[in-house]
Amino acid sequence: MADVVLDGVGKVYPDGTRAVDTLDLSVTDGEFLVLVGPSGCGKTTALRMVAGLEDISEGTVRIGDRVVNRVPSRDRDVAMVFQSYALYPHLNVRDNIGFGLRLRKMPKAEIDQRVLEAARTLGLEEHLHRKPRQLSGGQRQRVAMGRAIVRRPQAFLMDEPLSNLDAKLRVQMRAQIARLTRDLGVTTLYVTHDQVEAMTLGDRVAVMRKGVLQQVAPPQELYDRPVNLFVAGFIGSPAMNLFSGSLESRAEPNDPKDAADGPLSVRIGSQRLHLPPELLAARPALRYYVDREVIVGIRPEDLYDLADEEAPFARDRDPEGAVLTAETDLVESMGSEVHVHVRLDAPPAVTADVQELAADVGNEDQVPDPRTASTEVVARFGPRTRVREGDTARLRVATDRMHFFDPETGLSVRMRENS
Template sequence: MAAIELDSVGKVYDDGTRAVTDLNIDIADGEFVVFVGPSGCGKTTALRMIAGLETITEGELRIGGRVVNNVPPRDRDVAMVFQSYALYPHMSVRENIGFGLALRKVPKAELNRRVEAAAAKLGLREYLDRKPRNLSGGQRQRVAMGRAIVRQPQAFLMDEPLSNLDAKLRVQMRAEIGTLQRDLQVTTIYVTHDQVEAMTLGHRVAVIRKGVLQQIAAPQDLYDRPVNVFVGGFIGSPSMNLLTATLRRDEQGYVADFGTMSLQLPPAVVAARPALAGQAGREVVVGIRPEDMDDGSLAGVQPGRTLSGVVELVEPLGSDLVVHLTVDARRPQDLEDIAELAQDNSVAGTAGASDAGGGTLVVARFSPRSTVTIGQRVEVAVTTEQIHVFDLSTGAAVWDAGVPASAASN
């Protein structure tokens, strides 16, 4: 087990394509770090550079204090779980799991003992003599895990290990991977595009976009204090609603003015954001999470805490009601981040930020006791304490004036 340090690591391919830029991440011994981001953001490339399957063109990578930029994969002592599992089809489960040990000339008796132990841990004992083709998807995934844990490596690298499983199995295996990592205490880097996996598994989550680290923080910090519009929109499902507002000063503090509606920023929100002063009188992006909105007729309508909209779609989930409504406000159009988020959302099948009619479509999570129907005009109670404010031109979150956007809350 070892710490992994990425020091200004970057990757430029021979044809000039830049995949990863200036990645600075220190991963502590035994830590579970998740790289998350939309597809093609460079997270897998970063992982493959740590594995040694991809050359590092810039910066320095250290595993356990040793610089390994030019060390081949077999001498880095890290194990990898591939998205495709990459099991050796001509070998039995036993041989698959033991292959790495056999190559390292581990004595036969010890090899058998360790393979058996790994198989027992993963519930694979009865399948040791089967070939991969005679296993189910979940079992193949376990064999791939077994191949990694049996070697007792310095670190585990996992490249979207659950993406080929069906939803139910994925949830189960996700929990098992979490438990396994806690038991073994091995430094783990896990790549996924699924933010639920990222949030549930990671001690810290690194959000990567276009090869650039946006923010690395504990899951709750990431949710509570996103450093920019991209992180705010990427973390959380359904994703954060982003609206353009004019930040107006009044006697009680600040008001986000959407035109026909406005929200009063509570004192706590203002106190946490000294930089708001610099945005007064300017247009800003206001972020409101769906879970911070509720049916006004149930939660109560108060001035400065209410938006009004027309219901376009109601999706009952049992636990809550996902309500799509159009509100009379503008969506920030110019930010590149938002265009990318919208694209990513439509791929993921969640609520996109497409506009309907005259207003902007927002998504809210109402209490299941709400009785709203399609076409109805509703008052939406907003928990303004949880509101997020971003700079309209840069997309950076408005917090302390001095904190740069991408290095915050590390």
């Protein structure tokens, strides 16, 4: 086992397309790192460069203590699981799993023993004599995994290994992969476009966009402290609500406490939310945005139904500057929770990131028009909410967990350097 380090790695195709741009990434020994991003963001290209299936245009890739830029795939001692599984159709499961060992001229007895071991781990013992076409999708996926683990490589590379499975099986296999890689303790680089997979599997998650790395962090940090609009919008489902607002000082006109250290509020359409002191402490750079536009982000679960007795904050009935009122547009019950879509009278945030995120889910036509003065906002309520379509909902906002982004750069407004 070894660490995998990408140092300034770039990929430029002959036609000048830059698929990956100076990517610095380090997967430590035994770590599970997930590369996530919308389709075409360069994540698969990056993985293929580590695998040796794609030439490296710039930078170096190191596996263990070896720079492998010029090392052919077969000598890199990494195993890859393909999205399509890529099982050899003319070989049975036993030979598929043992193929790599046979090419390496391992003694037959040892091959048999290792294949059996891998098959046992993956519950494939009864299928060893079958051909791939006789297997179900989940079984094929496990054979593909078996082919990787039987080699005991320095690192696993996985290219969207679950995307061909149906939803239920995907959840099962996800758990199996998590257990397997944890038990084996093998360094793993895992590519997916599914942010749920990324969040659940990764020790750390690296978000890529258009060939550029946006943020690498443990899943929770990525969720709680996204560095920019793109990461904020990409991670989380339903996605973070983003709309434009402006910061105002709440100090009296001749109060000596002013924008520099006085209380602030954010104007969202015709309504206002007060920024609690702990938020300002965590995001001191917000003060530079007083009287300027910012993009406000609120996660759906940070909006509570004020009418719901069981909701947190329920006793704090009507705190000043922490409630938004909006018309309910649609109520979707998920059983364990209810997604309430409301229409907020604030202009939507339309930036390149937002547009790209919409395009990624096939919604490019539905990018909101910035000239309209209302934004659809999704709130995740408890199952006991009584909000119905057409009602005017009162949303309690967990104001200390609001996110703010610069409308020009899309960067999260946090420290002073940001301004």
